Amino acid sequence: GQQVMQIPQYQHVQEGEDFTTYCNSSTTLSNIQWYKQRPGGHPVFLIQLVKSGEVKKQKRLTFQFGEAKKNSSLHITATQTTDVGTYFCAGGGESDSWGKLQFGAGTQVVVTP
Amino acid sequence: GAVVSQHPSWVICKSGTSVKIECRSLDFQATTMFWYRQFPKQSLMLMATSNEGSKATYEQGVEKDKFLINHASLTLSTLTVTSAHPEDSSFYICSARPGTSPYEQYFGPGTRLTVT
Numbered sequence: 001g002q003q004v005m006q007i008p009q010y011q012h013v014q015e016g017e018d019f020t021t022y023c024n025s026s027t028t029l030s031n032i033q034w035y036k037q038r039p040g041g042h043p044v045f046l047i048q049l050v051k052s053g054e055v056k057k058q059k060r061l062t063f064q065f066g067e068a069k070k071n072s073s074l075h076i077t078a079t080q081t082t083d084v085g086t087y088f089c090a091g092g093g094e095s096d097s098w099g100k101l102q103f104g105a106g107t108q109v110v111v112t113p
Numbered sequence: 114g115a116v117v118s119q120h121p122s123w124v125i126c127k128s129g130t131s132v133k134i135e136c137r138s139l140d141f142q143a144t145t146m147f148w149y150r151q152f153p154k155q156s157l158m159l160m161a162t163s164n165e166g167s168k169a170t171y172e173q174g175v176e177k178d179k180f181l182i183n184h185a186s187l188t189l190s191t192l193t194v195t196s197a198h199p200e201d202s203s204f205y206i207c208s209a210r211p212g213t214s215p216y217e218q219y220f221g222p223g224t225r226l227t228v229t
Binding site for chain 1: 156210
């Protein structure tokens with residue numbers, strides 16, 4: 001079955017630095033979505049990528065979908081303390097018609113002032 | 114727009130009792146709703162997919178007789194944890210997919226269940 005792997009599991013970042021979290025699927029995806037979950041909160045939708053090679057930017061966040069639609073990355077520049085949380089990628093299977101998502105394990109981000 | 118609510122937000126129950134959690138799409142019709150479970154510091158695990166008016170489809174390893182799902186209308190799905198035990202304590206999150214999009218899902222705020 002489809003598996004979505006995400007690395008790193010933890011990311012300690014100094015405020016102002018950049019970091020990237022990576023997501024890889026064992027199968028081709030129809031789409032990939034990124035979510036952010038703050039401690040004690042629920043996942044909040046950040047972005048959805050559908051096209052091969054797609055790149056989307058949201059202020060300091062850059063999301064990329066691989067050409068083969070099997071991997072994705074989230075790059076955050078000039079990290080701020082508000083970026084603290086766990087970032088999940090979630091992939092939709094190509095053959096799934098219901099929109100089911102397989103979540104990666106998440107990258108827990110800790111920002112040091 | 115695209116707001117999903119869950120009720121209750123937290124619940125404590127005694128072992129052996131049943132608990133019902135509601136998931137509502139407030140401003141759109143959800144042809145499909147999903148139920149997830151999340152243990153502390155872990156990822157979301159998909160439990161089941163429910164389509165309005167039909168039986169839910171459960172993921173491998175999820176007991177359908179223990180986690181009863183009903184998707185009675187296009188705006189409401191319920192998850193009932195039957196004969197709850199302490200190991201069922203978890204964060205349960207639903208999401209809803211509008212009928213207009215094949216991909217978009219909107220998550221509810223989650224329900225924290227503690228079984229004593």
